[in-house]
Every structure is written in C-alpha cells, then in structure tokens.
Amino acid sequence: MKNKRRLAALLAGFMFAGALPGCGSGTGDASSPDAAASSSAGNDDISIGFVVKSLSDSFYVLMKAGAEEKAKEMGVTLNFIAPNSESDVQAQVDMIQNLIxxxxxxxxxxxxxxxxxxxxxxxxxxxDIPVLAVDNDTTFEHKVTFIGTGSEAAGEIGGQYAAEQIGEGGKAIILRGRLGDSNHDERESGFRKGLEAGGVEILEVRACDSESEKAMNAMQDLMNRYSDIDVVCTTADSMAQGAQRAIEQAGVDIPVLGFDGTIPVAEMTAEGKFMGTVAQDPYNMGVVGVEEAVKAAKGEAVEPRIDTGAKMVTPENAADFVADLKKKMGE
Structure with missing residues (x-):
C-alpha cells in the first residue's frame, strides 16, 4: 500500500509537470478555493502515528491540538498517543511498536x-515507515527529519534573562527533566551558559522528571538546604508549577522561570506569579509534524532539520502570548 501510494504520487507529479506551460510562472493562486481543496486531495488513505512523552504536560496538549487541526485540514488519519508519564519509557516503546x-x-x-x-x-x-523526530531528537540514522527547538540555544536565552533580572552575584537552582533525556540535557546546558555568563552561581541541579509533584518536593528540600536562592530555572513548565507551589506554601519570594511556554504558566506570568517562561512553539511542532509526515508518506523531499524557534515570555508580553495561543486552540 505505501509503495503503491508513493509511486502514484511520483507519476502524478510527472504528469502535472508536463501539463504546465512553464515552471515558476507565478500565475497560480495558493489562496484560491481550488488550491485549498487540493491540499487534502489524495490524503484520505494516509495514516500517521504521533507518539509524545506524556499528555499530562500541557506542552504536548498544545502539540496535539496543532497536529489534529492540520490532520483535519489535510484529510489524513491521525493517531496521537502518549504514556501516562514521561518516565515510562517502555510504555512509549510499546506504543510505537503497536502503531507499526x-x-x-x-x-x-x-x-x-x-x-x-x-x-x-x-x-x-x-x-517502510518513515520516522520523524519531533521536539526531541534521536540518533537514528534513517530518520527523515528533526522538527523542534534548538534546546541549548533556547535554554541560554532563559539563563541570560534570569541573570539580567537577579543581577551578578545571584544564586540559582536548576530543576530539570529526566537524566539522559537529550532535550533536558541541552536545556540545562543552555541555562548554565546563560546564568554563568551573567555572573550567577548555580547552587544545585536537581532532576525531577518533568513532574510537578516531584519538583514541589524537591523545592521544599532545597529551600531547607539553601537560605539564599535568588531564582529557580526549570527545563519544563510542569516543574515550574510545582516549584512555585512549594515557594508559595513556604511564604517566601523566589522567582521561578519555566520552559515551554504553556498557557497556565504564561497566564501566571502575566499575573506576576512567574518570572517568565522560555516559549517553544508546540502547536506549530504538531502542525509541521503532520505536514512533513504526509510528505514523507508520499515519498516527497523533507528538509533534514526544521527549527520551530523559541522566545522569552515575560510579564510584559505574556497576555498577548496567551491570547494568541488560545486563538490557535479555538478558545
């Protein structure tokens, strides 16, 4: 089925090219009804499996929304699934195997x-199933592409911002995701670079597996251990929320910086409850993931690296950022 579909797509492409009076004439209108209808033509028998780390994190909920919207637009079947926890690696492996x-x-x-x-x-x-890495890269040599943020560069943006806010000589804690997860390794490295370049001392790095409760418990312990924490940088918004709850319960004032740009943390940033969050674009990752997966299924060319970007969400721009995300999700 897959090979026949790819052959048909290639033959259709040759026939279409032969019918054109010339390449790049600029006479077509991509926004016309006919062009819009053609975007989903021939896709109704394409099935895409999309497996992420967990849907308990709103980051992946946003990615799911983007993927589902694009799949609906393109007329493809999408199976978007995830284990209950990011630390349940075997469950994710089993899900991938079932999709195959x-x-x-x-x-x-x-x-x-x-x-x-x-x-x-x-x-x-x-x-003969093309593999696309989204958000988290892989060393798999036959992958079609990696779609996602440059995690180290994004972490460095966050570290620099935190250092600017607390000033030289400040002291920081880093709460990170699961040890061995390349995304969190790179985010931690970026945070380190940004903080240290700004003259900030890193007191400790603690792995909390991107789980809010683990981050809350870790933060309670860290506040008992250190009396001079000036900022907490986290490599996922889920951990930022847990850390913030612990700080609030302790009745102290320690700013927390997240990473992901999820709606809950961005909303609380607008309210002044967070220093900010390094915003990836998970919605767009879902959109681009489906787009490129359809290309790959048809045997079309796909760029080997697609950077979906990152930016700082701060108290000054958080309200606009949230409004834009909610619009994308139809809220």
Missing amino acids: GQDIDALCVSPSSPEAVLPVFEQAYSA
Missing part, C-alpha cells in the same frame, strides 16, 4: 529516551 503493527504510513515521535527507541525505529524503517 497497524501499518501506518508515517511515524512522528518525541522520544522519552533517544536510545531506547532505536530498535523500534529500525522496525519502522524495515516496514
């Missing part, structure tokens, strides 16, 4: 463990 057994046409994955997924990625490749 369902004869999907393309596979988008945000791997919890870039190494653990390699055997199932090999299975997908053997089954």
Whole structure:
C-alpha cells in the first residue's frame, strides 16, 4: 500500500509537470478555493502515528491540538498517543511498536529516551515507515527529519534573562527533566551558559522528571538546604508549577522561570506569579509534524532539520502570548 501510494504520487507529479506551460510562472493562486481543496486531495488513505512523552504536560496538549487541526485540514488519519508519564519509557516503546503493527504510513515521535527507541525505529524503517523526530531528537540514522527547538540555544536565552533580572552575584537552582533525556540535557546546558555568563552561581541541579509533584518536593528540600536562592530555572513548565507551589506554601519570594511556554504558566506570568517562561512553539511542532509526515508518506523531499524557534515570555508580553495561543486552540 505505501509503495503503491508513493509511486502514484511520483507519476502524478510527472504528469502535472508536463501539463504546465512553464515552471515558476507565478500565475497560480495558493489562496484560491481550488488550491485549498487540493491540499487534502489524495490524503484520505494516509495514516500517521504521533507518539509524545506524556499528555499530562500541557506542552504536548498544545502539540496535539496543532497536529489534529492540520490532520483535519489535510484529510489524513491521525493517531496521537502518549504514556501516562514521561518516565515510562517502555510504555512509549510499546506504543510505537503497536502503531507499526497497524501499518501506518508515517511515524512522528518525541522520544522519552533517544536510545531506547532505536530498535523500534529500525522496525519502522524495515516496514517502510518513515520516522520523524519531533521536539526531541534521536540518533537514528534513517530518520527523515528533526522538527523542534534548538534546546541549548533556547535554554541560554532563559539563563541570560534570569541573570539580567537577579543581577551578578545571584544564586540559582536548576530543576530539570529526566537524566539522559537529550532535550533536558541541552536545556540545562543552555541555562548554565546563560546564568554563568551573567555572573550567577548555580547552587544545585536537581532532576525531577518533568513532574510537578516531584519538583514541589524537591523545592521544599532545597529551600531547607539553601537560605539564599535568588531564582529557580526549570527545563519544563510542569516543574515550574510545582516549584512555585512549594515557594508559595513556604511564604517566601523566589522567582521561578519555566520552559515551554504553556498557557497556565504564561497566564501566571502575566499575573506576576512567574518570572517568565522560555516559549517553544508546540502547536506549530504538531502542525509541521503532520505536514512533513504526509510528505514523507508520499515519498516527497523533507528538509533534514526544521527549527520551530523559541522566545522569552515575560510579564510584559505574556497576555498577548496567551491570547494568541488560545486563538490557535479555538478558545
């Protein structure tokens, strides 16, 4: 089925090219009704599997919304799934394996463990299913592309901002996701660079597996251990929320910086409850993931690296940022 579809797409492309009076004439209108209708033509038998780390984090809920909107627009079948926890690596591997057994046409994955997924990625490749990494990269040599943020550069943006806010000589805590997760490794490295360049001392780095409750418990312990914390930088908004709850319960004033740009943390940033959050664009990752997966399923060319960007959400721009996200989600 997959090979026949790709052959048909290639033949259709040659026939279409032969019918054109010339390339790049600029006479077509991409915004016309006919062009819009053609965007979903021939896609109704394409099935895409999309597996992320967890849907308990609103970051991946936003990604799901973007993927579902684009899948609906393009007329493709989408199966968007995730384990209950980012730390449940085996559950994610099992989900990928099950999708391969369902004869999907393309596979988008945000791997919890870039190494653990390699055997199932090999299975997908053997089954002629293109693999696209989204949000979290993989060393899989046959992947079609990586779609996501440059995590280290984004972390450095956050570290620089935090250093500017607390000033040289300040002291920071970093709460990070699961050890061995390449995204969180890179975010931590970026935070370190930005903070240290601004003359900020890093008191401790604690792994909290991107779980709010673990971050809250860790923050309670860290506040008992250190009396001079000036800022807490987290490599995911879920941990920022847990840290903020612990700080609020303790009745102290320690600013918290998140990473992801989720609606809850951005809203609380607008209210002054957070220093800010380094915003990725998970909604766009979902959109681009589906777009590129359809191309890959048809045997069309896909760029090997697609950067979806990052920016700082601060108390000054957070309200506008939230309004834009809610508009994208139809709220």
